[in-house]
Amino acid sequence: MSVPLTAEDVRRTTLRVLGEIAPEADLASLKPDVSFRDQLDIDSMDFLNFVIALHEALQVEIPEADYPKLASLNACVEYLLARSAASRRA
Amino acid sequence: MPTLGADMSAGTLVAWKKKPGDHVTRGEVIAEVETDKAAIDVEVFTSGVLEKLLVQPGEKVPVGTVMAIIREEGQPVSVSAAAPLPPPTTGEAPVPPPSPVRAAPPPLPPAVEPGRLKISPSAKQLATQLGVDTASVRGTGPGGAITREDIERAAAEPTPPAESEAGSDRMARMRQAIAAAMARSKREIPHYYLGGMIDMSRAMAWLADENQKRAVTDRLLYGVLLIKAVALALREVPELNAVWKEGQAARSQAIHVGAAISLRGGGLVAPALHDTDRQSLDELMRRFRDLVKRARAGTLRSSELSDPTITVTSLGEQGVETVFGVIYPPQVALVGFGKVVERPWVAQGQVVARPVVTATLSADHRVTDGHRGGLFLAAVDRLLQEPSRL
Numbered sequence: 001m002s003v004p005l006t007a008e009d010v011r012r013t014t015l016r017v018l019g020e021i022a023p024e025a026d027l028a029s030l031k032p033d034v035s036f037r038d039q040l041d042i043d044s045m046d047f048l049n050f051v052i053a054l055h056e057a058l059q060v061e062i063p064e065a066d067y068p069k070l071a072s073l074n075a076c077v078e079y080l081l082a083r084s085a086a087s088r089r090a
Numbered sequence: 091m092p093t094l095g096a097d098m099s100a101g102t103l104v105a106w107k108k109k110p111g112d113h114v115t116r117g118e119v120i121a122e123v124e125t126d127k128a129a130i131d132v133e134v135f136t137s138g139v140l141e142k143l144l145v146q147p148g149e150k151v152p153v154g155t156v157m158a159i160i161r162e163e164g165q166p167v168s169v170s171a172a173a174p175l176p177p178p179t180t181g182e183a184p185v186p187p188p189s190p191v192r193a194a195p196p197p198l199p200p201a202v203e204p205g206r207l208k209i210s211p212s213a214k215q216l217a218t219q220l221g222v223d224t225a226s227v228r229g230t231g232p233g234g235a236i237t238r239e240d241i242e243r244a245a246a247e248p249t250p251p252a253e254s255e256a257g258s259d260r261m262a263r264m265r266q267a268i269a270a271a272m273a274r275s276k277r278e279i280p281h282y283y284l285g286g287m288i289d290m291s292r293a294m295a296w297l298a299d300e301n302q303k304r305a306v307t308d309r310l311l312y313g314v315l316l317i318k319a320v321a322l323a324l325r326e327v328p329e330l331n332a333v334w335k336e337g338q339a340a341r342s343q344a345i346h347v348g349a350a351i352s353l354r355g356g357g358l359v360a361p362a363l364h365d366t367d368r369q370s371l372d373e374l375m376r377r378f379r380d381l382v383k384r385a386r387a388g389t390l391r392s393s394e395l396s397d398p399t400i401t402v403t404s405l406g407e408q409g410v411e412t413v414f415g416v417i418y419p420p421q422v423a424l425v426g427f428g429k430v431v432e433r434p435w436v437a438q439g440q441v442v443a444r445p446v447v448t449a450t451l452s453a454d455h456r457v458t459d460g461h462r463g464g465l466f467l468a469a470v471d472r473l474l475q476e477p478s479r480l
Contacts, residue, residue, distance in 0.1 A: 055306045064301040
């Protein structure tokens with residue numbers, strides 16, 4: 001059985017994926033509670049690629065209806081940890 | 091040098107992907123070219139044997155310049171070198187020379203053993219003295235070896251600008267290119283504008299339902315529905331699917347929607363989704379995703395920039411409600427979509443909240459009038475009311 005994800009795992013993965021999607025972004029100054037869309041120049045195609053990359057990296061299913069729950073870095077960590085834990089219990 | 095849009099007057103050859111003697115197939119990438127907007131993979135327009143390269147890497151040549159000679163299948167092997175042809179004045183895509191070339195294929199460059207640099211100790215020492223990176227030097231000596239002359243030549247070449255400087259220079263050139271094309275459009279094309287609101291409730295509900303059933307990698311974006319609806323509407327009003335050429339409109343049989351894609355750091359391109367009307371939504375989504383990725387990575391193909399027959403732009407994600415677009419010459423129409431917003435909507439005598447988008451048409455009055463333009467927008471609206479049939 002795989003090791004449960006930690007908040008730091010998710011945070012690091014999220015930032016890595018963001019860096020691939022928006023390579024020009026200064027992720028060091030990213031405010032964790034503020035929406036990505038308010039801080040980065042990303043569109044719906046970028047966001048879809050972001051979700052696909054998170055899904056592939058973390059093996060977490062992300063329904064489209066849950067996209068608003070991935071709005072910021074902190075929101076991503078909270079949501080993805082919960083989804084990962086839920087899928088491990090299932 | 092193919093014309094890759096109205097905003098391109100010249101291009102710089104970065105590299106050849108083929109060498110004389112190679113067999114090339116129509117559609118294959120033969121060269122990489124740097125334009126003011128991006129690096130482009132240039133596809134070959136005919137199949138045959140690459141006989142002669144007429145432009146060297148680093149050379150900037152006007153659109154229309156013949157860059158290479160290809161001997162088509164069945165043509166006799168030529169016997170003497172053909173002079174480079176002057177660029178045509180029409181700005182058309184390059185075509186093979188009108189008559190069989192007379193040049194004997196030059197001897198193939200000597201093969202260089204991959205992964206191993208051939209350089210004499212003396213040339214190597216000179217490279218160190220002059221600060222020349224031998225990995226970037228093209229050897230002209232026996233067996234492709236790098237000679238002292240090659241090193242001296244490389245040292246004399248101007249040093250490329252620093253990355254940030256090159257980036258800002260490219261941005262300035264892109265703005266100039268866009269400005270030139272848009273100024274030409276406004277100067278030459280008598281635009282007219284139409285707009286209308288479209289109830290998107292059926293399309294949005296269908297999309298949400300569809301995406302709920304799909305794996306994340308197979309989901310559709312809303313923009314793909316708009317692009318497909320435009321493509322199908324063009325079948326009903328084909329005069330909008332045309333280019334203005336030599337004083338008249340030339341309708342295109344194929345429908346190649348150019349999708350406006352913003353580039354990171356500024357600027358935009360609108361490459362073609364080929365045969366848009368004939369692609370399923372899944373295929374269109376796959377192609378669109380690939381196109382956006384390659385547009386932003388600077389690896390578009392020449393046909394994608396030269397082939398669009400109409401442009402679709404959506405600025406809804408930037409909060410824009412209505413787009414008043416400028417037609418991209420030589421096209422004769424541009425369709426714009428704004429943000430999907432909730433608006434009071436009267437349906438069956440009741441005022442209800444509906445997701446609504448404003449669709450606009452910028453069209454060339456030399457080619458169509460408002461009546462046909464209105465029919466086109468009505469067709470887009472009608473098609474979006476039946477999303478499962480797109």
